[in-house]
Amino acid sequence: MSEMLKNLKKILLEVIKDSSKVFIVGHNEPDFDSISSSIGLWTICRLFGRKAYIVVDENSTSLEPGVRKIIDEGRSRFNIIDLNSFKQLLDDNSSLIVTDTNKEYLVSVKDFLDDFKYSVVIDHHSSDHNTIDADYIFIDTSTSSASEIVARLLNLYHLRYDATVANYLLAGIQLDTNRYSNNTTSRTHNIAEKLIEHGANPSDVSKLFKAEFETDRRINNLIYNESLLETYERDVFQTRQVSYTVNRTSPQTVYKKEDLAKAADKMLDYNVDASFAIGHIDDKTISISARSKSDINVGEIMSKLNGGGNAFSGACKIVDRDIIEVENNLRDIVSSYIRTDSSDEIGTVTITASPVSNLQKVKVKE
Secondary structure, three states: OOHHHHHHHHHHHHHHHOOOEEEEEOOOOOOHHHHHHHHHHHHHHHHOOOEEEEEOOOOHHHOOHHHHHHHHHHOOOOOEEOHHHHHHHOOOOEEEEEEOOOEHHHOOOHHHHHHOOOEEEEEOOOOOOOEOOOOEEEEEOOOOOHHHHHHHHHHHOOOOOOHHHHHHHHHHHHHHOOOOOOOOOHHHHHHHHHHHHOOOOHHHHHHHOOOOHHHHHHHHHHHHHHEEEEEEEEEOOEEEEEEEEEOOOOOOOEOOHHHHHHHHHHHOOOOOOEEEEEEEOOOOEEEEEEEEOOOOOHHHHHHOOOOEEOOOEEEEEEEOOOHHHHHHHHHHHHHHHHHHOOOOOOOOEEEEOOOOOOOOOOOOOO
């Protein structure tokens, strides 16, 4: 067991036991990793005898069908509530666990962060100036997903959890690794095996990922008709190939963020080192979904556009800009990054905490 996970195990247990209620929140517009790691954390809280609630303040019709299915079927069992219900339940002895994000602007409870007795962040995306000022921050960018971290915690606590929870955590891992093709280590496979031992069924997990035909067709049309490939020379003997996917024919077409993520993932199936899918998610907002399978740190690239992520996965939002202008700006950033970067670092770990017996506010240290 790593020293960092050992610290998280101790402090999380103390926070849970020293709180009247625990509220768990992932990022806005939750995906499989966000909702699944939330359910895993809810399970830990409940097995230690504390009231716990998962806050999802989203219109379920805007979510991926599989995510919507998890929320609809688990609303009662896992105490999934909206922001209004959260406001009514919050008391002075409540604590917060944030999962699968560390950015203040990406959580629905951002206006209440100072109202919790303790706050904990568990994530696998890089920190920056927007990182929540929590009492305890665990960020491991070398881990595939928040679901992998939470699954490891469940096993470290030696807690029993059923096949439903195991299925959801396996789905979270599969999403963020693009089915074990990205950011996957032997540790990831070991955790997946343990989830299967707890009843997870890969066939059931696959059913959660089944998308509607029209969605798949739109993504495929976007990839095959509108992707641009560019090769960059790092030096005389090294090149990197990067793809940029934009709907150049109908640039105002609106996509779900998950559609862009799938497009970026799909491009990695080809001879591409990094991929960027760019599209409107509403009339004014452009989203970029970034993926990498090489030493191109897309999270660092996204941070230059006020987004974030880790070495293998990143995203950002841009408002009131022309989409081709955004693409050109991104290409300039990528070109500069590839030609000047000499770092071989793929993943980093950031962890800050006060002593287990005396939790206090601490700052993220880079």
